Amino acid sequence: MANPESSPLIDVMVCLATVTPPQLVSVQVSAQATVADAVRASGVLDGADLTVDNCRLGVYGKRKTPDAPLHARDRVEILGPLIADPKTARRRRVQKVRATGTREGLKWLRNGAPPEAPPADDVLE
Template identity: 45%
Template structure:
């Protein structure tokens, strides 16, 4: 009997997550685990040819080998560039003033 790896394949959406435990042969790759999980059948919006995937939060190619108890993660595409989102939050805070600044102003106006 050949050695088997226990792998968890994960895909998260806003408000829900899918975790599928699979057993794959030793030497299996990220793609092998994803295929064994049949997660793409459950979530047809996943496009493996363009999706980013990783193991425990670190990006990995589909042909990366797995180790026992690895967690394979399929990442959704970003809706907004993180740098742009952060800049928008900073701009909003500057327009509205920070909470600390408002507390300071309210104490001064007593």
């Protein structure tokens, strides 16, 4: 069996994609490394208020768990937590268009149903 210290290294890119300008860091990790290992090795979360546990992780835009294995030349993406619920945000946009009285807004009211009020708790904790 091979010694774990002599395992081959693979190159991985780690991208912190938040509201601030994105950071892209290249790191070398062992071939058996996970997504969380690459994030920790990159050090991009050191200055941020995010941790591996409370942020969303992905590889090339596909959602992954922190214990997912990596392959050579993968790009690990770190996304911040959601600020608003996507369903509620869409409801709010539709109601705004309905309220304008434009032709586009009126097509939503063809059923004759009155518009519903947006929920007050659209921000996620």
